[in-house]
Amino acid sequence: MTSSDTTNAIHDLLPPTPRWAFSEYERVRHRLPRGPSRPDATVPEAQPSLGPLADRFDAFVFDAFGVLNTGDRALTHAVTRFAELQQAGKPCLILSNAATASTARLLEKYRRMGFGVGESQLISSRWLLEQALADNPRQGLWGVIAPLEANPQTLGLNYLSIQGEPNANLRERMDRCDGFIFLSTRDWTRSHQALLEASLASYPRPLEVANPDLVAPRDDRLTLEPGFFSHQLADRTGITPVFYGKPYSPAFQAALDRLGNPAPERVLMVGDTLHTDILGGQSAGMGTLLVTDYGSLNGLDIGACITRSGITPDVVAPHI
Structure with missing residues (x-):
């Protein structure tokens, strides 16, 4: 069975699996950002959650699906963690590849789930597209x-x-x-x-x-x-x-712009996908946290995925 046949079979007969999705990201790797060069021996730091990292960074950028929520359900502790960071004076953004909903609809969605987020804290790939179309009709x-x-x-x-x-x-x-x-x-x-x-x-x-x-x-x-x-x-x-969107550089530059252009290494990108959140964050010079309990890598051998892809997050945790 060829690669194309495999793709079609999964599309027609089965929902995609995390293992298949990882392999597909590797297959299209030539169209993704190159990312920084890191020593082969680099091993990510393991933490139980984002909590121990709160004082190491000045600002936080969160992926949405698989980190803050799945569908219309907020993930356990995500609402609390987001609120704790904001109460500590840490700027927090949501950087999402959502493309169907407008910023207003996304804002309503996240507020309904309990996240205390304002319009300036939300960047979606739909918004990035709209800005590009406005700048160059x-x-x-x-x-x-x-x-x-x-x-x-x-x-x-x-x-x-x-x-x-x-x-x-x-x-x-x-x-x-x-x-x-x-x-x-x-x-x-x-x-x-x-x-x-x-x-x-x-x-x-x-x-x-x-x-x-x-x-x-x-x-x-x-x-x-x-x-x-x-x-x-x-x-x-x-x-x-x-x-438009992660892992491509305009999305991360938009996030840094919203934050007032801090030193990128003082910003933590938090995501569930090596090839979008982590690769894109690293390419922008940000620190990176990979969460593993939900999302596209759920159930996989995370160490094997890191080794195979060569994309090594700074920290790995089961959730935020």
Whole structure:
């Protein structure tokens, strides 16, 4: 069975597993930031939680899914830890690859879960995309891959919704577009992907991806995200997607800007994924904490994953 066959089999028949997701991140490693060079013998420090690190850093940047919450459920102790840090005068940001919801909707979500967060403390890949589109308006007609509740009209584009039955009419809509924005995989199937692949193969056009994640933890399972399908399109059509969010440098620079541009090594990036949170944080010069009880590495041999990837966090803890 080829790599492509394996990908399709998992997509069609089974939910993605942490082991498969890790291998996929390694497969697309050439499109991720290089990261710093670290000695092979480096071993991450083990801690029971973020608590012992609170006085070592001046500010904290948190991934959301797998660190603060899974789905709409806050993780145990996450709300308390976030509040403790803020009460101690430590600036805290949430840096999320969420792409469907607006900043206002995300803010409502995290407040509803109990996190005392303000608008200036939330940076999403959707917001990064919106800023890029505002700074450099796109010309022509753009296809937006997302459900209508993602409110594509707020992107400031002349757009077509790329959704519905994967048939000749949808292919015709795709062929009319001058570029594509990938926001959400909701209702996106192998048949939709095949249509988009054929359209881009016949006439390569830009693809901008508001969520670089390959998978996301939602309750007791992982879901495939826009990054997975976009890397597949790059593999098969030769296009070069533009990614917003982690692990790419604009997301981390935006976080540092929000914090007033402190020395990056005084900021701790807290995440559950080696290839997005930890690699991106290290590339930005930040300290890094990998949490392991939830998210995309749950159940794996963390030491083996670190050795295989060469991405070594400064600290490993089961949760924050």
